[in-house]
Amino acid sequence: MGKRKLPPPNTVKKGRSERASTTTPLIVMGIVMIGLVVWIVSSLARSGSPPAPAALAQELNGVQVISMNLSASGYSPNNFTVKKGIPVRVNTNSTSDAGCVRGIMIPDFAINKPVDIGQDTFTFMPDKTGTFPFTCQMKMSSGTIKVI
Numbered sequence: 001m002g003k004r005k006l007p008p009p010n011t012v013k014k015g016r017s018e019r020a021s022t023t024t025p026l027i028v029m030g031i032v033m034i035g036l037v038v039w040i041v042s043s044l045a046r047s048g049s050p051p052a053p054a055a056l057a058q059e060l061n062g063v064q065v066i067s068m069n070l071s072a073s074g075y076s077p078n079n080f081t082v083k084k085g086i087p088v089r090v091n092t093n094s095t096s097d098a099g100c101v102r103g104i105m106i107p108d109f110a111i112n113k114p115v116d117i118g119q120d121t122f123t124f125m126p127d128k129t130g131t132f133p134f135t136c137q138m139k140m141s142s143g144t145i146k147v148i
């Protein structure tokens with residue numbers, strides 16, 4: 001007989017679950033949005049800005065020397081700081097699997113350089129200040145050169 005009093009709580013429960021069913025999509029959407037923002041920010045960080053502040057390039061006999069390793073995974077290190085008005089020599093050390101990473105483009109300084117497997121070198125003049133990107137010819141791997 002007391003079981004007859006159960007239906008009213010059931011209807012209350014129904015009301016609760018209806019409310020839950022409208023808030024659950026909002027929570028899910030919120031989580032998806034947060035996930036999306038985190039993903040966008042982290043992918044921007046990966047593709048764009050340098051991972052760590054670069055030390056100033058060493059200057060030897062009037063030339064600034066920077067060195068990097070080229071492999072299938074890209075340029076390492078991939079950000080550099082140099083001084084304006086002093087020629088920069090870029091020493092490269094490439095693995096045979098580096099593929100198109102062995103083509104270096106620095107459009108702001110008119111560089112489009114295919115580099116040899118093993119050791120190679122090229123020079124450019126940083127004649128303006130700013131942060132300039134360099135990429136492989138397919139723009140999949142990249143880095144930056146900051147001129148101060």
Ligand SMILES: [Cu+2]
Pocket residue numbers: 100101136137138139140141
């Ligand atoms: Cu590439």
